[in-house]
Amino acid sequence: MKFGKQLILRAADPKWSQYYLDxxxxxxxxxxxxxxxxxxxxxxxxxxNIHQEFYKRLTQELEKIDNRYNVIEKxxxxxxxxxxxxxxDEMSDGERKSxxxxxxxxxxxxxxxxINMAAIQKIKKKFDKNFK
Known part of the structure; x- marks a missing residue:
């Protein structure tokens, strides 16, 4: 299965989907x-111009990913x-659940x-293949 399809399947969870690399x-x-x-x-x-636009978009996507990571980690x-x-010594049921x-x-x-690391690597490789 192609990576893009795998990414769509993994990002299917609505609470996460908008935060994955586009x-x-x-x-x-x-x-x-x-x-x-x-x-x-x-x-x-x-x-x-293409290189500048690509890196501008990549930076925006990385900021989106990083912001989501920081929120969840916090x-x-x-x-x-x-x-x-x-x-x-003993945890309550509520503490266990938490x-x-x-x-x-x-x-x-x-x-x-x-997943985002793999997506970044793949899209960077694809870009380099076409524009080097």
Whole structure:
């Protein structure tokens, strides 16, 4: 299965989908930009503009990803601090449930990071293949 399809499936969770790298947008940008460059005899000014636009978009996407990461990490950290302050030899059912929620959130965050890292690497490779 192609990476873009895998990304769509993994990003299907509505609470996360808008925070993943917009892989489809980048693929479309690369395709259209390559055609524009080819149709203009590989003009260096157009090439430079394409590179600038790509890195501008990539920076915006990275900021979006980083902001989401920071929000989730902060919530998890605050929850762990509360649990740590109330830690006893025996955990109540509520504390166990809270701990499981934090663990689940951190696992989701780890998957989010891994998927976005792979998406960034793949889209950068695709861009370099077309514009180097």
């Amino acid at each position: 892989y489809k947008m980048f693929k479309k940008f690369i395709r259209i930009s390559y055609e524009e460059l080819k149709n203009n005899n590989y003009d260096t000014k157009i090439s430079r 919530k998890a950290s605050e929850s762990l601090k509360i649990l740590d302050e109330s830690w006893k 701990l499981l929620q934090v663990i689940t959130a951190l696992e989701e965050l780890q998957e989010y990071v891994q």
